[in-house]
Amino acid sequence: MNPTQYLLEAVSVLAANRIRSILTVLGLIIGVTAVIAIQVLGAGMAGAVGGILGAISERTFVVFPSQQANFGRATIRLADLQRAKDEIPNIVGAMPAAGQRVVASYAHAQRRITFGPAADERFATSTPLRYGRKLSEDDIAQGRSVCVLSDQAYAKFGMVGDPTGSSIRVGDRRFTIVGVLGSDKAGILPLNFNLGVTIPYTTFERFFVRGDSVPFARFLMDDPSKTEQTEADTVNWLRNLKGAHIDYQTFDRKAFSKGVDGVFTVITFVVALIGAVSLLVAGIGILNIMLVSVAERTREIGLRKAIGATRFQVLLQFFIEALALSGFGCLVGLVLGVTIGALVNDLVIVKFSGVVAPIPWLRSILIATIFTTVVTVAFGTYPAWRAATLDPIEALRYE
């Protein structure tokens, strides 16, 4: 009893009824194509949106008071921030987290622009540089009057070519430009996490913090994998300083990505459900055609049994026919789904977002294949069983 022989037999039967076979698997082809293409596009979209996360450093988090009423009393003293790296595990630094809009001028251009403190490049965004360099540890340590511009600021000031070495003025302070970031239009969301002008936070503390404390603080971590524990330690540390009745909350890259992931998990689930329904319908199509096929071939089944085919042999034959049918449909669907998914992802999503997201090809193909197999086994078994249990005498008499 050689399965290959059964497969050849099944293929020759299906090939003899070409049109009917193709019509039967059409539903399956569409279902598999849809399931794969949609999963690929879902991953592409999630990647495109998630790409914006690159603009948020994973080694920092922001702490702010959680109750509006305590706002004034909850402010964090700069002196405390300087001690943070010695007193909280995994914290290597802390700085004010205060962006503000200021009027800055470059050459003859005066522009309103976002302006704020930043740490050195180890804690900077992953946005690539267009010119120069990011802020260095030395810039921070020395509290230099240097700045890095975003590409939007670069455009706003009407700059041409490499501006590093020249300076911009904020109030009565001059800052030498050391670097310009590249495009931060990561992802398809119209969000921008980069300030227009960033200066070393030590410089910012010296010239732009009024009084000795700030409402928001950014903490810098050595090991981003311990973010959760470090945030809890930091909040406890602050509460010990300020009194237990004042509470703080934190915001980090994970909190943002959780929101994005949540949305896409729901979308993927709903879409997968639709795909599952379409494959279910395709399975019912196979069930229907296989039942018709069994009825149409009743005499043939009677003959096969009369010449000595056992029930199992007949069952196997019809089951393998259903498997061959759906295997063919699944294969065509895989090719179509991968092709369509890849084309739309490349030509639309990647082109618009500029983000090449990792596509779970293997997972998509596995899901579609496993689901097709389950559907085929579920719906192919009954017709095969019907064929196997036909009474040969009745079947031979069937007109």
Added chain:
Amino acid sequence: MNDAQRAIDVFAVTKTYSLGDVKVEALRGVTFSIERGEYVAIMGPSGSGKSTLMNLLGCLDRPTSGRYLLDGTDVSTLSDDQLAAIRLKKLGFVFQGFNLLARTSALKNVALPLFYAGVGSRARNEQASGRLTEVGLGDRMDHKPSELSGGQQQRVAIARALVNDPAVLLADEPTGNLDSQTSEEIMALFEHLNEGGRTIIMVTHDEDVAGHARRIIRLRDGRIVDDQPTARG
């Protein structure tokens, strides 16, 4: 002669069908033997039980009571799958309507029983082509049934019935769908096979056809009413 040498031994076989509350006694106690190499026709009007007897002899059905030995094996109490194995090894069927697989070559039709016997594809084709040559269709192996005449189709069916070298060849109205000249050809083929030692049992209602056998068993109302050699017997 002892039992083991007989092709068929039927002893006190009955068959009762239940149609709802009504019991139909199709066979009411039938006893007979068929030696190897015999050529027997079973005749009887419709409702006489000849089809039921044929189904029992063909191991497609089991008797309600009594014993049936085929080629020395008691098959009266075997399971469906055991009966299938017996049909595969010991029986060859020829039907009125040929029952060939459409869109399938003569060669593949003949090889079909060997497929279920687990014979490899090369050996299948060799044996099948041998049988087709034996029934005079050596030059028609790749023809599909629709490309063959009725007589040729029945020859293909006979080749298929012989491909497993059965103990008994069972023919159910083998000439029912054929004109008289083609019928004669098929009868001549049966005689030739019988002369070569084949045991043949044929159900028919046609006296002329039955006359080609060497013995006629006549049934009426589920009982044997006559069992005689023919002029040829």
